[in-house]
Amino acid sequence: MTPKSPPKKSRWSWRSQAFRGLIYQLIALGAIALAVWFLAHNTMQNMQVRGIQSGFDFLGQPAGFDIGESPIAFDSARPYWHAFLVGLANTLRVALIGIVLTTLFGTLLGIGRFSHNALVRGLCYAYVEFFRNIPVLLQLLMWYLLMTELLPASYEAWQVGPFFLSKGGFNVPLPLWTAGHAVMLIGLVVGIAAALVYRSRAIRHFEAIGEHRSTVLVPLGIAIGGAVVGWMVGGAPAAFELPHKGEFAIEGGAALTPEFMAVLLGLTMYTSAFVAEVVRAGIQSVSRGQAEAASALGLNRQQEMRLVMLPQALRVIIPPLTNQYLNLTKNSSLAVAIGYPDVVSIANTALNQTGRAVECISIVMLVYLTTSLATSALMNWYNARAAIKER
Template identity: 45%
Template sequence: MPTRAGRPAGWRAAGFRATLYQLLVVLVLVGLAAGMTETARRAMQERGIASGFDFLLDRAGFAIGHAFFAFSPENTYLQAFVVGLGNTLVVAAAGLVTASLLGTVLGLSRLSGNWLLARAAGLYVELFRNTPQLVQIVFWYALFTLLPGPRQAWSLGDLVFFSNRGLILPWPAEPWVLGLALLLLVPGATLAAGFLRWSDRRRRAGGRVPAPLALSAVLALAPAVLGWIAAGAPAGWSVPALRGFNFAGGLALSPEFLALYFGLSFYIAAFVAEIVRAGILSVGRGQIEAAQAVGLPRSELYRRIVFPQALRVVVPPLAAQYISLVKNSSLGVAIGYPDLFSVTNTVLTLSGNTIEAIAIMAAVYLTLALAIGAVADLVNRAVRIRER
């Protein structure tokens, strides 16, 4: 029966029926997935194949050669997954930062009026973009393993050592304080960005803020410095030194880590360079000429006009490259880097819980990719043009 407004009753409305049909489809899919899972569980149980996630609390019984977190064979499979995830996050985070910075420099260099600089950047892009990433990773690994041994290591002021055992660096004696300071850079960057927006509004209103860039840098670093002071302001360093056939102290970055780091960073940087170049070229030439006509300095031209508009074009494809970098960190299995993929292979071999181990690994990679996509979506919403 029609309603007072002449519309059909709620259960006959098109919107209600569409929602109902979608709900039914979801229920059917969930039922099918549950039925398939139960069938697989029974089949595995009949054949004596282990199933379930109870194995996560069992003793692992294997060692992880290169780990940024403490691990021993006495730890559990769950802790092994955590260590593998930590190794993946460290190499991925380092790769993301390097690829972003290097790619931005290369993208700007390709637009430079300097012929040699532009051609060199173009050669880099063509070389690294058009060769398989796995080949690049294996190349770097072979190169690092051919370096001299620890006793003949290349040294930089007896503080930094480079050999076939990897790169050995001085490191804070209390690394957790460094981690805290790095985390506090996030709220510092948020404060600095807010201050810059406020200073811009004040300038447009006719006011004046002295040295806004310097003050924003102070705000960006202030939380990290305060956190360091609150932790007791530790200033001790662990300096590497040769002991027998290897180095003791400091931070050791293995050849496997370095090869994967260079392979991921340099490969993705080539794509980032093209994304940055395309974003800058998308800005109307008339806006740039108008800014130059009123005498806007080159630094202000890029900060206020070019980069804000280029970000709207850059963010979506850049997020796709970041996700690709995180997923491609699994290529480290080819050179023995104990990332999440490699650790999962060991766990499923020793535990026999193949499906569960692979499901955990897939869920972790999916979560990381969705997290990057969510952050990119927030940035995209922040820089988009708002309709009036």
């Protein structure tokens, strides 16, 4: 007599653990949605009772104020949504440049902690302990005061060739845009693509036979070469608008304002100290035997760090490094304290003029939520690529 097989559980039966879990999740999502609806409905009712206007229709109205630093053309007749766009551009400019500078500077500091030179080790250690233990807001104020109090006035600006540094900011030559510059950008994009292809092949070549090819200098040269070729094909435009001393200020060219430089320096110096510790911890997590094996193979100190230690430490470095990128982006909101017109500053001005507090705060929250999620998604993708692949 053949034994009976146990009855199969239906996937949609209450006895199914997966089905019960799905129901519980739907109930939880419904409860959260109900709570959000209740809070939003209650808020709207209270605002109507008090005669407070609500809605995002104000975004189409003229802003009625100027923005001191605008990478996008703006005047007071433009609508509020355009002002928020300028604030977003200013926020992204600080965040993106700050992330690049922080990565480079923090990595050098972290590697410097392993230097055989006691002076270099001591300076790197002192830097980390000094800058990471002072609140970032105080550092922003410190850099702003240095920019506005110690630098000379515009009519006495320090000059080095076509560059001027004064309380009015850092003035540099500005290329006069022509069609040739567009061709140069196309060449740069093509060069970057070619550099990525070369770097990928160089890595596969190294993994296959152990022969090392440059994965930094040669790709960098390919990218720059593409830009140079594009520039030459576009007619080699070389016209610049040069800054010069005016009666009251430096005129012409492009200017980096004291507010922008103070925010960028403050965030970079502060976050670099944390990135340095992340890099140091990542390198220390690699077994000492790896360094000894690299030395036994005849690699010098620089090759050992670049080819053996850092690639293995990268898997430990990336997750906490993502947190530091997020912190830098969110800390840029403190720029409002020194008058830098980021998205928070624009929102404050719009809030004071329109009284739409909930809407303005919601826009700021959406901006930082979006930038943080985008940064996390990009770094998670890179972390997945750098992770150890099981054979």
